[in-house]
Amino acid sequence: MDMSGHHTLRFVTWNIRGKRYKKSSKTEKLGLVLKQLTTLKASITFLQETHxxxxxxxxxxxxxxxxxxxxxxSTQSKGAAILLNKNIEQHYQYVRHDEEPTGSYIVLFCKLYGQSFTLVNLYNHANDKRVLETLTQYLQEMATGILVVGGDFNTVIDPDIDRIFLLDFPQTYNI
Structure with a gap:
């Protein structure tokens, strides 16, 4: 809670590029990711390419x-996860969630601090041309409350800007 009495949620979105490092086990890499998320004080995390x-x-x-x-x-591609830090558990109420059958996105409907949220995490495989269209149509029909969309879109809108930054660490957003 900030000085004005508002609650702060810290969202992190991170393409983890699979659950393994070259020679480590899946749990070792996940442990390192979770440790970094704790350091970032993440409230809600969107992970992509979970495999x-x-x-x-x-x-x-x-x-x-x-x-x-x-x-x-698949253990070889795609995958999306939404993680909620247990430190917001007393302010969280699950409503339902939906998963896209090929692992491209997950949508979580919930209440946080009494407010309805639709949380969406997307991994748009570069070769998949229909996922964004399908998700857009789905959200137009189903989204309620505050809509938060995160993920890896693998889509370039402006090549001069979008291809300059090749980041290999999580992005953090406070709302």
Missing amino acids: IGPKDTDLFENATSWKSYFTVY
Whole structure:
């Protein structure tokens, strides 16, 4: 809570480029990611390219400081997850969530601090031309409350600007 009595939510979006480093296990990399998110004081995190397949659904079991929602598709590509820090748990109410069948996005409907939110995390694979159109149509019909969209769009709007910055660390936004 800030000095004016408003609650601050810190959103972080991060393409983790798969759940493994070259020689580490999936849990080691996730542990490093979660440690960095704690350092960033993230309230809500959008992770992309999680590469969670059907045999990896226990990946977030050891992430006890986080409530996790994620897509399950392939260990080789795609994947999106939304993590909520347990420090906002008493101000959080789950409504429902939807997952895109090929792991491209997840949508979480919830209440935070009594306000309705639609949280969307997208990993738009560069070769997939329909995901953004499908998601846009879905959100026009279903979104309620405050809409927060994060993710990796793999879309260049202005090549002169967008291709200058090749960042390999999370982006943080406060609202």
